[in-house]
Amino acid sequence: MPDSPTAVVTCGPAYEPIDSVRRITNHSTGEIGVFLSDALAARGFQVVCFRGEMASYPAPASARVYPFTTNDSLEVLFDALPKTPSAIFHAAALGDYRVASVEGGKVTNKIRSDLKELVIRLTPATKLLPLLPEKFPHALIVGWKYELDGSRDDALERGRRQIATVGTAASVVNGRAYGEGFGLLEGGEVTHFADKLSLSAHLADWSWRKIVLKA
Template identity: 35%
Template sequence: MKILVTAGATREPLDEVRFVSNVSSGATGAALADALFSLGHEVVLLRGEGAVRSQQVRDGETFTSCADLLAKLQRRLVGGSFEAVVMTAAVADYRPEMTLSGKIRSDADELIVRLVRNPKILPQLKDMSPCPLQVIGFKFTVGADADARRAAVSAQWAGGGVDATVHNDLHEIRAAAVHPFYLWRDPAITPVLLVGVPALAAALHAGWMEAE
């Protein structure tokens, strides 16, 4: 299969030198791209500026903002050559309403920034491709209990456009020796626990092969 993987954080510019971002390093996405490549898939990696690089995947490019990532996804998917998209990228929900030219002065006592919502990318992906496309979404929570996790996954499914959701929680990641993932193929069904990126890649691979 030809698979498009996104990884790392978006950067939403405040001015020409500052931006709003998040803590995602892109390490999971890069490792997953490598694992899928090792399983025989053709992989393209779109990674955020400054994100961890893949060790094996050479085809790809970097992105900056949500708008930039959206444009690059559209350009890649319009040809219909991809069969799956794995969206590990941590896309900002909000961006500064205005991007100022130059550099904001640093002598003010306070700075008020108005943020506006970014468009949701996941629900748009299938419509970008003229061919059937499997879309794997990721959902990240912080200290969420079982009900909150299910609600977060259900909300992603309600937005449309995903065939599976991979959930992980920051507190659980920090407490574990190996990164745990929960693969949801239906928000009404108990997810599968997968420990480590290789296990996640193998589960995705098996699901795709079964569907063919």
């Protein structure tokens, strides 16, 4: 459907290189991106999936899939979109830091493996979510908050801060701090979902109502 709204889904891990063979990355299979892409496509969206090239879960057949590596390479994909998206679901596990320098060995293509000690200095990587509302001011943007430390209330409060500081329409909270399942924060309320499939189906219906039905 040429007039269908476009939804962008990001999923899987980014990485930052240490040398030509070693990387700093996050654990993420990219599975949620497949469930989201399938649910959005079934609802009527044209779906673009930006998928970390190290994701282990098979890519969705329901979307146009483009691989990314680093946080910056994902930003390049966003900037190259031919059509402004109506919705963005930013579930990718991006890195918080990149390598600034390596001390204790000369970095060429591969750091020698017989060195006694290496000191890797990290510096903050590009935070992409805060850039999206400025890049796409009319898009419905949903962020993710994966939290391991603290209680469920702590995790939800971090999700609320994400919405307040970034200006997203909603935030999905999960991880050990939240516990089993997922919490969707939107409009000051939290809705619990037991699994990725039910969360994805709800997000597809919810975004369709807001974008297409204006409800």
